[in-house]
Amino acid sequence: MPQQNMIQALNAAQDILLERDPNVVIFGEDTGYFGGVFRATDGLQAKHGLQRVFDSPITEAGIIAMAIGMGANGLRPIAEIQFSDYIFPGFDQIISELSRLRYRSAGQYTAPVTVRSPWGGGIRGGQTHSMSPEAFFTHIPGIKVVVPSTPHDAKGLLISAVEDDDPVIFFEPKRLYNGPFDGDHEAAAKSWAQHSGGDVPDGHYTVPLGKAKVVRAGKDASIITYGTMVHVALAAVAKSGIDAEIIDLRTLAPVDLDTITWSVEKTGKCVIVHEAPKTSGFGAELSAAIQENCFYHLEAPITRVTGWDTPYPHAHEWEYFPSQARIINALQHVMKV
């Protein structure tokens, strides 16, 4: 099977979507001629033309608004927001218009818009290029939120997202673009070529939205996570000596509560891991939902390992970024309670 990194997989997904459906268009800041600051749309304008793949001015509100108008009128736009930190000027459009169009029009209009955006930290991006703003979006009825953790899932999920008739926010863990990153920033960078998640089939395939994946089976505790932290959790569990199950959510909204409940009822212990700040983060929702559904099976407090409640630091990135050691501590904590 061909080996691809996440950028190549996303590029291939978009190429296939453009090929198969004349209504698919791609635009954003630098997505056209330049091929995207992370190269996710490299070569697509040359192949599919200026009408299908083009550059927008630097106006996130404008990018989202244009995508909504196109979507409501029958196109299937993929709008790129260059960094998820830049998504805020487009908030009003995403929430007031995009997420509510189907509801407000009683089903007369939908907006099959996919908003792609590089997300998360670990690349020395500082405060305004490292955010994980997923909790803002998981709170909003009417939009789906996806975070892949491998090139294979990135391609299959992006195709599902674009083919979905409702809006999807597609966050791409930018630290995973070029290789699986397990949190050890001093080790040599690894490539997707040596990772099974880098096996990306040619052509069209989908990974379903709303379905989590058990990436490591275990019986002692459940780790619920997504994005970059899937790989950090895998490395932490390997060192911990604890037989923890790891669930990669892949879709945060709608979240796959069945898989989570199945796992936590089995293990009785749960650790939630994400990069975003703790307070009112998506982990809070997961914890609240898990204790509602698994209360009588829980044998220890649900523990959250998250970024700290500060803006994302530049100098102290590795003190902020949840480490293998913090995950191991949390596992030991829930095991000894």
Next chain:
Amino acid sequence: MPVEILMPALSPTMEEGTLSKWLVKEGDTVSPGDLLAEIETDKATMEVEAVDEGTVGKLLVDEGTEGVPVNTPIAMLIAEGEDATAVVSAPSATPTPPVASAVPEVVAVVVSTSEVAADPDIPAGTEFVKITVREALRDAMAEEMRRDESVFVMGEEVAHYQGAYKVTQGLLDEFGEARVVDTPITEHGFAGLGVGAAFGGLRPIVEFMTFNFAMQAIDQIINSAAKTLYMSGGQMGCPIVFRGPNGAASRVAAQHSQDYSSWYAHVPGLKVVAPWSAADAKALLKAAIRDPNPVIFLENELLYGKSYDVPVLDDYVLPIGRARVVREGADVTIVSYSRGMEHALEAANALATEGLSAEVIDLRTLRPLDTATVVASVKKTNRCVTVEECWPVCGIGSEISAVLVAEAFDYLDAPVTRVTAKDVPLPYAANLEKLALPGSVDVIEAARAVCYRS
């Protein structure tokens, strides 16, 4: 029974209006949603819709009548088989069911002072005066503007119009145009101006006509206001207050009804305050203005006109970040804030009649959250119900629940249960709006469930 249709209020401050045009005549049959009449004020024109089906029995006010007071009966609706002539003689004292009015009924909560625990922050013997939340907010701003000349207010219609909800009433007269500033309709623009003014040493109070419109400005709030103290290594802070009404009001639909509490509570660098009573609104707004950090001050349109006891003290300021046990109890802890407190206290009263003693906590500040007070209470009661008008997923209740399950795990006798708005954009239709928002009945049911009573 004949149903009275009342003169609706277009806004909480509207007292009277003109019935400019009838769109139905006597004898017409109407269904819910049909347009009945046009109402006009100096500010807007609105159509009144039928809530119930029936036949227009009698038009009680002629079209073109000016100065019709809000809540005056303007028409009578009769059901099939009822006689229109009976309507004319129907005694006006007949109590009408709340669903009959064209304006959604806002149930006033009567909480006698004996049921509310004394506020430990107010010295014994202090005199109280009953004022509305609207006046308390204005007084807080006026007092701080007198005390510190770097404080100023800006926003849409805050000056000459005295505030879209009249919260800034009188401030222009006292402080003049340099300190009470009308802005163009650009939230992104004036929030950015405010952030710049705060960087430069002033203490702006930025009013958003509603927090729904602040979505246009959220990049300024998060990327500029909240992060700069951190990004500048403490060299430059942003002492600014963003305030305005938040959450659902009466039939203003999805784009004017969102509760933003949990969004802002997620953001490092912000403080988030959401008071319920007028006393807290005043004392916490004063604290917010003095705070060296950006503060999101979430008000509630439906509370603006409610009156509460406010202590008569020269300078009543409360610390941000402290919850208050408003009612003590032993069996279940109900945690809420802002208008949710009305549902919580109403439920606590009802639960008391069933022999369940509920402790009610008003969070008052949502970031930093006073988790110590909540955890201490739940360690005593072993059960918790959270009440908010946010959507369920990633709401304030999610955070409280996660904290409790981490810090009070061995004390919990039942799952922490969240009472929230339904997971949909808020509907416009009155019947659906009512179903989408939480009420005291939901709180009572949740409290019974966590106490294992059916």
